[in-house]
Amino acid sequence: METKKKGLTLAGKQLAAGWLFLTPATLLIFVMSFWPMIQAFLTSFKSGKGVNIHWADPLFVNYTRMLQDTMFIQAMKNTFLYLIIQVPIMLILAILLAQLLNNKDLKFKGFFRTCIFLPCATSLVSYSLIFKSMFATQGLFNTILVNLGILKENFNFLGTPWSAKLVIILALIWRWTGYNMVFYLAGLQNIEYSVYEAAKIDGANGWKTFWNITVPLLKPTIVMTFIMSINGTLQLFDESVNLTKGGPAGATMTMSHYIYNQSFGQGVGNFGYTSALCFVVFILVAILAVINLKVGDTRD
Amino acid sequence: MKKKLLSLVLVSAMATSMVACGSGAATTENGSTGSAPAATEGEAGGHKLTLWAWDESFNIPAMQAAAEDYKEVDPEFELEIITQSQSSDVENAITNAGQSGDFSNLADITLFQDHYFQQFCVNYPDAWVSVDDAGVDWNGLGAEKLSYSTVDGVHYGFPVDAGTAIMAYNTEYLAAAGYTLDDVQNITWDEFIEIGKKVKEATGKYLLCMDGSGNDFFYMMCQAEGVSQWKDGQPYVTENQTLVDIFTVQAKMAQEGVLYLANDWGDYTDQAIVGDMVAGVYNGNWIIPTIKKVESNAGKWEIVPAPTLTGKPGYASNGGSSLYITSNCQNTELAKAFLAYTFGGGSAADGTSLTYDNALLNGGVIGTCAAAAKSDVYQAGVDYFNGQAIYADIVAYTQNVPVIEQNDYHYTLREKLSNHLISVVNGEEDIDAALAAAEQETVFAMQE
Numbered sequence: 001m002e003t004k005k006k007g008l009t010l011a012g013k014q015l016a017a018g019w020l021f022l023t024p025a026t027l028l029i030f031v032m033s034f035w036p037m038i039q040a041f042l043t044s045f046k047s048g049k050g051v052n053i054h055w056a057d058p059l060f061v062n063y064t065r066m067l068q069d070t071m072f073i074q075a076m077k078n079t080f081l082y083l084i085i086q087v088p089i090m091l092i093l094a095i096l097l098a099q100l101l102n103n104k105d106l107k108f109k110g111f112f113r114t115c116i117f118l119p120c121a122t123s124l125v126s127y128s129l130i131f132k133s134m135f136a137t138q139g140l141f142n143t144i145l146v147n148l149g150i151l152k153e154n155f156n157f158l159g160t161p162w163s164a165k166l167v168i169i170l171a172l173i174w175r176w177t178g179y180n181m182v183f184y185l186a187g188l189q190n191i192e193y194s195v196y197e198a199a200k201i202d203g204a205n206g207w208k209t210f211w212n213i214t215v216p217l218l219k220p221t222i223v224m225t226f227i228m229s230i231n232g233t234l235q236l237f238d239e240s241v242n243l244t245k246g247g248p249a250g251a252t253m254t255m256s257h258y259i260y261n262q263s264f265g266q267g268v269g270n271f272g273y274t275s276a277l278c279f280v281v282f283i284l285v286a287i288l289a290v291i292n293l294k295v296g297d298t299r300d
Numbered sequence: 301m302k303k304k305l306l307s308l309v310l311v312s313a314m315a316t317s318m319v320a321c322g323s324g325a326a327t328t329e330n331g332s333t334g335s336a337p338a339a340t341e342g343e344a345g346g347h348k349l350t351l352w353a354w355d356e357s358f359n360i361p362a363m364q365a366a367a368e369d370y371k372e373v374d375p376e377f378e379l380e381i382i383t384q385s386q387s388s389d390v391e392n393a394i395t396n397a398g399q400s401g402d403f404s405n406l407a408d409i410t411l412f413q414d415h416y417f418q419q420f421c422v423n424y425p426d427a428w429v430s431v432d433d434a435g436v437d438w439n440g441l442g443a444e445k446l447s448y449s450t451v452d453g454v455h456y457g458f459p460v461d462a463g464t465a466i467m468a469y470n471t472e473y474l475a476a477a478g479y480t481l482d483d484v485q486n487i488t489w490d491e492f493i494e495i496g497k498k499v500k501e502a503t504g505k506y507l508l509c510m511d512g513s514g515n516d517f518f519y520m521m522c523q524a525e526g527v528s529q530w531k532d533g534q535p536y537v538t539e540n541q542t543l544v545d546i547f548t549v550q551a552k553m554a555q556e557g558v559l560y561l562a563n564d565w566g567d568y569t570d571q572a573i574v575g576d577m578v579a580g581v582y583n584g585n586w587i588i589p590t591i592k593k594v595e596s597n598a599g600k601w602e603i604v605p606a607p608t609l610t611g612k613p614g615y616a617s618n619g620g621s622s623l624y625i626t627s628n629c630q631n632t633e634l635a636k637a638f639l640a641y642t643f644g645g646g647s648a649a650d651g652t653s654l655t656y657d658n659a660l661l662n663g664g665v666i667g668t669c670a671a672a673a674k675s676d677v678y679q680a681g682v683d684y685f686n687g688q689a690i691y692a693d694i695v696a697y698t699q700n701v702p703v704i705e706q707n708d709y710h711y712t713l714r715e716k717l718s719n720h721l722i723s724v725v726n727g728e729e730d731i732d733a734a735l736a737a738a739e740q741e742t743v744f745a746m747q748e
Contacts, residue, residue: 050398050423070741137563138571159512159563161726245564247513248726249719264392267416267711268423271399 044275049268062276072277074250075258078165082254083233086169091225094177095218098184099210113185116178124175128242131171132158161251164244168252171239176232180225187221188214223296230288234281255281346631347376349638351623352393352410354384357589359411359621362460362665365658366642372654373641374634387413387621391420398424408629409639411460411621414448419708421451429625430454434636436644442668444703449622456624458643459668460659463584463620464698465520467606468591470505471686473579477502485604488611489521489549496558505579508553511568512561515718516583516618519710521546524606524614528704535713535746537739538732545609547721547735554725561722582606584618585694588664591684598684605697615700648672666694709746716741 044063047056056062066072100106101113119127134140135157145151157163191214199209215222237256240246246253246261253261259277263269353359360383367379384390390410397403403426412420421428432455438446441459449457471481477498484495496507510517522529527542529535537543553559560577562568572578574593581591591601605613623643625635640646642655648671656672659665672678673695681687707713720734729737 049419051425052423065747068744070737070744136567136571138575156563158567159561159722161728245513247563247719247722249513249722264388264395266715267391267708268419269395269399 040275040278043272044279046272047270048272049270053272056272062273063280065273066277066280071250071253072255072258075246075253075255078252079234079236079254081165082169082172082236083230086172087226087229087233089169090173090177091180091222091229093173094180094225095184095222097177098181098188099214101181102185102188113182116181118178119175120179122175124238125242127175128171128239131167131174132243135167158244159248161248164248164252168239168243171243172233172236176229180229183221183225184218187218191217219296223292226296227289227292230292231285234285234288346634347374348378348380349409349629349631349635350380350382350407352382352384352390352407354387354389354411355586356383358586358663358665359460361663362655362659363411365662366638366655368658369642369647369654370638372647373637377638379638382407387411391416394420394424394427398427401426403427403626403628406626406628408631408635409623409625412457412624413619413621414445414463415619415706415710417449417457417622417624418451418706421456422708427627428456429627429629429632429635431456431458431625431636431639434640434644436640436646440645440648440670442670442698444617444701445620445622445668447703447706448620449624457622458624458639459620459622460643461584461586461620461665462668462694462698463586463617464666464694464701465524465583465606465614465616465618466581466585466588466603466690466694466697467614468581468588468601468603468685470579470597470600471602472597472600473499473503473505481602481604484607486611486613487607489546489553489607489609491611492607493549493553493556493558496553497556499579500557503579506560506572506577507558507580508582509560509562509568509572509578509580510582511565512722513564513718514711514714515550515561515721516714517550518543518546518714518717520582520606520616520618521549521608521614523616523702523704524608525610526702526704528706529713530705530707533707535707535709535739535742537713537717537742538735542609544731544735547717547724548731549609550721551724551731554721561725584620585664585666586619588690592664599686601685602688603685603690603693613700615697615702617698617701643667643669645669645671651675660691666691666698668698709742712745713738713742716745 045056045059046053047061048054097116101109101116103109106112136142137154137156137159139157141157142151142154146154155163157167195213195217196209199213204212235256236254237260240252240254240257241260244252246257255277259274259281262274262277263271351363353363360381363379363381367377367381370377370379390412393406394410394412397406398420406427434455436455436458438455442462445459445462446455446457449455449459467484469481469484474480474484474495477495479495479498484492487495492507499505499507518529522543525542525546527540529537529540529543531540550559554561560572562572569590573581573587573590576594576597581587591597605615608614623639625632625639629635642653645653647653647655648669651671652675653669653672656667656669657675657677659667660677666678667673673692678691678695679689680691681689682691716738720729720738723729724731724734
């Protein structure tokens with residue numbers, strides 16, 4: 001009886017200690033994240049600017065307004081184009097690189113891994129500016145292509161809609177492939193080598209080993225990188241702002257960039273409308289993450 | 301051992317960063333306590349003001365000139381000029397202060413873009429201080445310029461630069477195609493295109509350039525015709541034959557390789573102008589310091605009024621700014637006295653003004669004060685422009701700039717027209733559809 005009571009108090013103590021440790025973080029998250037989110041949600045039902053802000057009439061006007069906002073729809077299309085093209089290419093490259101660099105017999109592994117991870121250590125702004133100068137009309141790529149005779153005259157990469165999008169996708173792949181590769185490397189190192197040996201004995205070739213052993217065992221990592229990449233791409237901002245300023249004619253503008261432009265730097269911001277736009281992005285991220293989790297979940 | 305060393309390094313790094321954070325907090329505290337004495341000092345008749353401005357080759361020398369000038373009145377006067385990287389930094393700071401209702405981080409005085417002031421004044425009225433009682437003879441300053449800084453008949457700003465547009469040509473490139481400066485005066489835009497094609501053929505240079513994402517030609521070319529892009533507060537686009545013609549001419553210029561539409565502002569200044577890709581520049585006169593950056597072209601440039609649709613000389617203005625006192629200023633008496641004496645034209649009353657003369661000499665800033673323009677500095681020839689007395693010429697242009705209807709959504713319309721012009725040049729849209737879409741998108745943006 002007594003021991004049981006003592007056990008209870010111990011559990012109670014642990015519970016209390018747990019809450020004690022959790023409280024500061026919980027409070028901070030509530031004050032710094034959740035409270036502003038609630039405020040932003042309320043703001044999304046307001047219209048007007050500056051001191052003239054008031055409850056919108058009708059209340060959902062900001063949410064219905066965006067359906068007619070051609071620029072926002074364009075930005076949404078752009079963002080999804082980046083998502084559909086860039087994320088799969090990047091993740092496939094990352095998994096292939098991880099597979100290569102996980103090879104036991106490879107020399108200078110550390111060196112190669114560092115090289116591929118290094119882009120992630122550069123700041124988003126500086127790498128965007130470097131890509132911008134490389135692809136400028138008088139930039140490195142134009143000089144090389146013209147001197148090689150591939151181009152007749154300098155091509156305005158960042159001023160042509162399709163090539164500007166391509167440059168952003170290239171930049172994103174360069175910047176983020178190494179980052180995702182590190183997750184796959186970590187995942188690969190958790191796979192027992194004996195599994196591969198068994199497959200070898202059974203006569204599986206490299207391709208079959210990859211699809212039937214590596215991919216299934218890496219599934220949790222793949223789902224995680226997918227969610228992170230989708231989340232990151234939907235909130236893409238720096239590249240659009242610094243590389244192309246959303247141009248030409250809004251052809252490369254992302255949703256976050258459009259939201260920023262509506263709030264700052266282009267006159268007095270319309271914060272009610274931009275808050276509503278933010279919540280649409282939030283809902284999109286949530287929906288895509290849920291789909292991803294459902295698809296990735298193999299438990300029945 | 302190695303691990304111990306590493307952990308030691310990490311721990312010390314953390315400790316340093318914490319100390320740094322601690323001292324960071326201390327400085328903010330110092331900052332706030334620091335401003336308190338400044339406030340009391342201000343009430344007691346202090347001699348120091350802070351000022352935000354941007355553009356080190358243009359506005360900052362003008363501010364320094366004003367500070368120096370006011371020392372003649374108040375020898376202890378001190379102006380702390382805080383350089384901002386671009387005009388939108390100031391706009392964002394006002395937005396942040398206005399949204400939070402905390403104006404304590406603003407400078408006493410700030411430079412502000414003319415086209416944006418009206419909407420910032422209407423939406424954040426608590427950020428600004430009226431300067432009606434500053435004792436300025438407003439009639440001595442440019443009327444067109446003052447219309448930007450006056451809201452409901454109340455004066456808020458002191459005009460800095462006139463923003464009068466200039467059409468500058470590189471005469472060497474013109475000569476290479478067989479033209480002189482006389483051939484490009486009093487011409488229509490269609491004649492301009494023909495000259496541009498020859499220049500492109502002879503030299504490979506574009507005769508004109510503009511930032512394609514923020515295209516100011518619509519505004520300037522319309523103003524030169526005496527037409528506004530606005531009618532009764534609404535965008536005046538598809539029905540406005542002048543604007544339709546201007547849009548068409550620009551599309552033609554871009555397609556014929558006469559006009560280079562840069563990707564953004566940096567591309568416009570650094571690649572097109574400083575990169576010597578062009579034989580002509582059409583913009584507010586604040587673009588002159590940028591043109592002058594190409595030292596090898598000294599003596600080759602000259603300025604004239606711009607072409608128009610009809611061939612009469614085109615006079616316009618674009619993108620000047622003015623100085624405003626913010627509500628955070630604790631010493632508004634000093635700020636008003638300082639601004640009235642300098643950019644309010646006080647010191648120019650006796651014929652020579654250190655402010656206007658030095659602003660022009662050091663920054664190329666051309667004021668709107670009629671009295672100041674009589675000084676020798678304004679009349680002198682400029683070597684870079686082949687000895688032409690460009691400042692006197694620009695002051696003369698200023699007199700001819702028509703006053704046209706303005707609107708808070710000036711930049712919104714500019715962005716829409718710019719974007720649709722690029723779509724037309726890229727062959728994605730026809731002109732009628734582009735103009736209709738630009739108008740409709742602007743109307744949409746105004747319904748907020």
